[in-house]
Amino acid sequence: MDVIIKKDYEEMSDYAAEVIAQAVRSKPDCVLGLATGSTPRGTYARLASKHKQGLDFSRVKTFNLDEYLGLEMELHKPYALDQSYARFMYEELFKHLNIRKENIHLPDGRPEDPGAFCAWYEEEIKKAGGIDLQLLGIGGDGHWAFNEPGSSLSSRTRVVDLSAQTIDDNYESFYKGSGIKKEKMPRRAITMGIGTILESRQLLIIASGEKKAAVVAKALQGPVTSEITASAIQLFRGNAAVVLDEPAAAKLKIC
Numbered sequence: 001m002d003v004i005i006k007k008d009y010e011e012m013s014d015y016a017a018e019v020i021a022q023a024v025r026s027k028p029d030c031v032l033g034l035a036t037g038s039t040p041r042g043t044y045a046r047l048a049s050k051h052k053q054g055l056d057f058s059r060v061k062t063f064n065l066d067e068y069l070g071l072e073m074e075l076h077k078p079y080a081l082d083q084s085y086a087r088f089m090y091e092e093l094f095k096h097l098n099i100r101k102e103n104i105h106l107p108d109g110r111p112e113d114p115g116a117f118c119a120w121y122e123e124e125i126k127k128a129g130g131i132d133l134q135l136l137g138i139g140g141d142g143h144w145a146f147n148e149p150g151s152s153l154s155s156r157t158r159v160v161d162l163s164a165q166t167i168d169d170n171y172e173s174f175y176k177g178s179g180i181k182k183e184k185m186p187r188r189a190i191t192m193g194i195g196t197i198l199e200s201r202q203l204l205i206i207a208s209g210e211k212k213a214a215v216v217a218k219a220l221q222g223p224v225t226s227e228i229t230a231s232a233i234q235l236f237r238g239n240a241a242v243v244l245d246e247p248a249a250a251k252l253k254i255c
């Protein structure tokens with residue numbers, strides 16, 4: 001695992017976007033795993049600029065990590081609801097790229113049969129040849145995607161309950177000001193599993209801000225534990241880059 005420490009959020013985002021751009025340049029039909037959250041916003045804005053300057057996404061396939069379950073979105077209009085991760089991805093990234101609609105894969109927030117949907121999603125990843133590069137943030141509770149504390153490190157795509165901390169964090173980042181009360185926030189989600197994520201060929205983990213410093217140190221240098229599912233990075237045998245800004249790196253021990 002390479003740990004890259006950048007001065008601030010802007011430089012972290014520059015670096016992360018360049019890693020993704022290089023993956024696309026070297027394999028124009030690559031399969032990208034994508035994440036939501038406040039951290040990747042800068043990375044996505046830079047990818048949009050790179051596309052304007054000629055970076056071609058027409059053959060790229062994407063799979064997103066997760067989605068809230070049971071959002072009251074209009075069926076067939078998944079972008080209609082402000083707080084869906086589908087809408088976030090559309091607004092922050094997809095609408096700025098020349099990516100083909102049929103190459104975008106998002107967990108369905110309202111599947112008729114959640115179990116069958118999760119199995120289908122895993123199968124689609126396999127059919128695409130697996131994920132070449134997976135982008136990930138780290139949650140305040142140490143999660144990767146919505147693999148909350150206690151999730152098995154060999155878990156697959158499935159329905160999960162959100163932790164109280166994730167509900168608080170996401171309320172602050174995405175719901176405050178929306179008019180939706182915290183009690184009305186979704187309590188469940190569909191997420192790729194840690195086992196699914198670890199099958200990616202390359203990982204790119206980003207974290208920013210002093211709020212993340214303690215959990216970043218635990219994930220990278222503490223025991224590997226299902227209580228901090230991002231600690232699974234230590235089990236990953238492929239090429240992994242962890243890109244941090246200085247505040248997020250502040251609690252790492254030199255080793």
Ligand code: PGA
Pocket residue numbers: 036037038039040136137138139140143144145173
């Ligand atoms: P954040 O979320 O980018 O909003 O901090 C990270 C995550 O939950 O993975």
